[in-house]
Amino acid sequence: MRKPMRMLAGEIEQCEACPRLREHCRRVAEVKRRAYRDFDYWGKPVPGFGDEKARVLVVGLAPGAHGANRTGRMFTGDRSGDFLFRALHETGFANQAESRERGDGLALRDVWITGAARCAPPDNKPLPEELANCRRFLLEELRILRNIQVVVCLGRIALEAWARTGGLGRLEFGHGRWIAGEPKVVCSYHPSQQNTQTGRLTREMLAEVFAGVRRALE
Numbered sequence: 001m002r003k004p005m006r007m008l009a010g011e012i013e014q015c016e017a018c019p020r021l022r023e024h025c026r027r028v029a030e031v032k033r034r035a036y037r038d039f040d041y042w043g044k045p046v047p048g049f050g051d052e053k054a055r056v057l058v059v060g061l062a063p064g065a066h067g068a069n070r071t072g073r074m075f076t077g078d079r080s081g082d083f084l085f086r087a088l089h090e091t092g093f094a095n096q097a098e099s100r101e102r103g104d105g106l107a108l109r110d111v112w113i114t115g116a117a118r119c120a121p122p123d124n125k126p127l128p129e130e131l132a133n134c135r136r137f138l139l140e141e142l143r144i145l146r147n148i149q150v151v152v153c154l155g156r157i158a159l160e161a162w163a164r165t166g167g168l169g170r171l172e173f174g175h176g177r178w179i180a181g182e183p184k185v186v187c188s189y190h191p192s193q194q195n196t197q198t199g200r201l202t203r204e205m206l207a208e209v210f211a212g213v214r215r216a217l218e
């Protein structure tokens with residue numbers, strides 16, 4: 001029998017497999033950022049979320065220290081999320097362009113969002129062994145999400161995580177690059193501030209990736 005997604009989410013939230021990451025997340029949640037000092041940080045591993053009947057899987061890198069690690073929902077509460085959800089909203093995959101916190105009314109349509117790692121890493125850099133530890137959760141999500149036709153990999157690490165999960169060998173990354181298969185894969189630069197503030201990834205570029213996903217589904 002298939003494991004319900006909520007059961008998997010519970011297992012993810014309790015995971016302690018990577019001591020370095022768990023310690024970092026807890027410390028960030030305790031110290032907080034001044035702007036969020038009254039916010040009750042999540043501080044635990046962050047499960048994926050979205051539409052369980054989704055045909056589109058979005059794989060990010062890992063929770064942001066003051067984004068998902070604060071709010072408990074992937075890509076929620078930071079600038080990366082603002083960028084991503086605006087693109088999803090413009091292309092009809094989300095009912096709103098903002099993702100501020102759990103319970104804000106956001107609903108994804110046909111999309112499930114997950115990450116290569118579920119705990120915020122120092123400097124946004126999970127170690128290879130931490131990514132390997134977390135791979136089992138992506139595999140388990142895939143067993144539950146039965147309709148995935150397109151995988152959007154946000155950044156090289158997400159693509160590598162996807163390739164390793166599927167035993168696909170090395171896949172070449174390039175923004176907007178499509179890789180044939182079942183499911184198909186499309187790469188995008190990650191909407192990190194490093195990319196968005198330098199103009200490496202613009203709103204239009206990310207929206208075009210999801211417009212391409214929409215066309216691929218039709």
Ligand code: SF4
Pocket residue numbers: 012015016017018019021022045046117118119130133134135
């Ligand atoms: S990164 Fe993944 S495997 Fe490591 S502690 Fe967090 S949830 Fe567990």
